[in-house]
Amino acid sequence: MANLKSSGKEIQRLESQRLPAVEVSRLQTALEELKNCAATDCRPPAEMAVKMEAVGVAKANGNIWTISLLGILAGFFIGLGAMFCTLVTTDIQVGFGLTKLLGGVVFCLGLILVVLAGAELFTGNALMVASRASGKIKLSQLFQNWGIVYFTNLVGSLLLVAVVFYSQFWALDGYKVGVNALSIANAKVNLAFWPAFARGILCNTLVCLAVWLCFGARSTIDKVFAILFPITAFVACGFEHSIANMYFIPMGIVMAGQAKVLEVAGVTASQVANLNVAGFIGNLVPVTLGNIVGGTFVGSIYWLAYLRKERAAEAATARPWLTGMFSRPGLQPQQVNYLDAETKALISVLAKARDDSAFLAKLADNPDKALKAYKLTPEAKAALESGDVRWLESRVGVLDEPLRTWLTSRLAQEKW
Template sequence: MQPIAEKLDKLVPDAHQPVEMVHKMESTGVTKASRDTLSMVLLGLLAGFFIGLGAVFCTLVTTNISLGFGLGKLLGGLAFSLGLILVVVAGSELFTGNCLIVAPWMSARISGSQLLRNWGIVYFSNLAGALILVVLIFYAQFWALDSYRVGVNALMIANAKVNLAFVPALYRGIMCNVLVCLAVWLCFAARSVTSRILVIVFPITAFVACGFEHSIANMFFIPMGMAMAGQAEVAQAAGVTAAQITNVTALGFVHNLIPVTIGNVIGGSSVGMLYWLVFLRKERAAEVVAARRWLGRFVTVEAQPQKVWTPDVETTALLSVLAKARDDATFLAQLSENPDKALEGYNLTDEAKAALSSGDVHWLESRVGMLDAPLRTWLSSRLSQEKW
C-alpha cells in the first residue's frame, strides 16, 4: 500500500492556480472574440435575459422588506446572484464579463477590431434580451404582486438610477465591474459547478448590496420602471406625483447607461489588464512588443532563464501526450475529465499543461507544428467548454 503522504501528493488541487487561471482567461477570450455573429447574438440575448431574471428576483425579495437597510441589501444581492450564475454555468455572452477579453488583446492574440466587435454585438444583444424579459414580466403582471408593491419597488429602483449624477454613476460602474470580473476571474479557478456558484455569490452580493451600477442589469431595471410609471395603480400605491418620476424615461435611461457603461469597461478591463501584467507580461513580451509598441514601457524582452526541461524535452513530451490522446480512448477521457492526473509523469511546464487542459490549439501548434484533424477537433471542443 502507498504511504498516506504519497497519496496526498497525488490528489488533484482544490482549485486552479492563478498562473493557470490567466491562461484559461486568455484562451477563453480568444474563443469568445472569434465566435460567428449569430452565435454571439444568441448568447448575448441569453445573457441579457439571465441578468434580467436576477433583477426580477432581486426586485421581488426586496419588496416591502423590514430587515433594515443593510440586511435588505444583502438579501437583494444574494437573489441577484442568480443572474451571473446562469450566465456562467448555462453559458452565454455578457458584456461586463467580456471586458476580460482585453487579456488576449494585450497578448496580441486578437485584434482591436475583434475586441470591439465582440463588445458591440454583445452589448446590444444583452439589451435586446433584457427588453424581451421586460415585456414578458410586464404582461405576466408580476408587478401587481403584493397589492402592486412589487411594481412600486420596480419604479423606485428605476427612479433612483435615472436620478444618479454622471460622476457617481461612473464610479459606481467602475466598482461594480471590478467585482463582477473578479467573480468571473474566480470561476477560472473552479473545478466544479458548485465551486463556480460559490465564488460568484459573494462578489455579486457585494456589488448589489453596495449600490454599484451594472449596465446590463439597468437594461432591465430602468425599462421595467418606465413601464411601471405608466400604470396608475402603481403610481397610486407608490404615492408619488408625475413630477417625482419625471426622469423615468428613455432619455433618463440613456443618461444612466452612458456613465455606467464607461465605468463598467474601465473597472472590468482593469481586472483583466492587472492579471495579465502580473502573470503574462514577461511570457508574452516578444510578441507584445512587436504588435503593441505602446506596451513596450510595461514589458521587457529578457533572456529566458534556463528551465529544468529544455524545449526539445517538452516538445517530445507534448508529442507523446498528443499521440496517446489520439490512439488511447481511455487516456483521452482521463485527459478531458482530470487533466492533472492524466499528465502526471510528463515533463511539461504549467503553461503546457494549461494549454492541453483548455485545448489551446494555437499554443500547441506553435510548439509541435500542425496537428492532425482528429486532435484539432478534440482540442477545439475542449476550448469551447471554457466559459465565463
C-alpha cells in the same frame, strides 16, 4: 486515486496493443480531465490567467450568430436576477443592511445562470483585454464582440421586461412589487454622471473578479461560491451594472405609466418624469463606461502579473515602446513557462508540416513518431492529429493568414 492509477495502467495496456494513436491520445486527455476533477484545490492564479486569455481568444473567434443568441440569453438571465431581487426586497422589514444583503444574494441568480448555463455577458467580456494585450486577438475583434454582446444583452433584457409586464408580476402584494421596481429605476435615472461612472467601475471590478475566480474553479459548487460574495457585494453596495439596468430602468419606465402603481406609491407623474428613454440613456452611458474601466482594470492587472513576460517578445515587436517596461527587474511576473513552450511547439509543428512534405506524410501516417520530439500535452497532440483548427487557434491565437489558409486547404482535401 486508485481508480486514476488503474486508468493509467489501462492506457499503457491499450498503447501496447497498438491502438490508433488518436484513440490513445483521447484516452490520455480523459485521464488528465479525471485528475483535474480529483483535485481538491482551485487552480493557481497563473493557470487562471492562461485560461482567461484562451477564453478571450475563443470568444473573439466565435460564430456571430452563436454569440448573438448567447448575448440575448445573458440579458434575459441577468434580468431574472434583477426581477428576483426586486421581489425579495419589496416591503421587507429587516433593516437597511439586511435588505441590501438579501437583494444581493438573490441577484446572484443572474450570473450563476450566465456562467453555468452558458451565455455572453458584456460586463464579463471586458476581461478579453488580456487576449488583446497578448496580441492574440485584434482590436476590431474585441470591439465587435463587445458591440454585438452589448446590443443582444439589451434585446434579452427588454424581452424579459415585456414578458414580466404581461405576466402581471408587478401587481403582486397589492402592486407593491411594481412600486419597488418604480423606486429602483427612479433612483438610477436621477443619478448624476460621475457617481454613476464611479459606481460602474466598482461594480464591474467585482463582477470581473467573480468571473476571474470562476476560472480557478474545478466544480459547479466552486463556481457558485466564486460568484456569491463578489456579486452580493456589488448589489448590496448599490453599484451600477449596465446590463442589469437594461432591465431595472425599462421596467420602471413601464411602471411609471401604470396609474395604480403611482397611486400605491403615493407619487405623481411629475415626480418620476425622468423615467423615459432619455433618462435610460443618460444612465447607461456613464455606467457602461465605468463598467469597461472596471473590467479592463481587472483583466489588465492579471495579465501584467502573470502573462506579461511570456508575451513580452510578441508585444515588444508590435509596440517597441514597451521593451523598456518589460525589462525592468521590479516588474518580472511569475513563471508560466510550460504554455510558452507548448505554443512554440504547436507553431513549429504546423510550419514544418507546411514546408516539409516528408514530415507532413509522417504526421499523417505515424503522428506519434512525428511529434515525439515536440513538448506537447496529450490534448495538443490529439488536436494536431485530428486537425482541430478551432482548438489550435484558441491556444496559439489567430494563425497568420498563409499558415491558416494552408491548414484549411489541407483539411478540406484529407486528414492532413
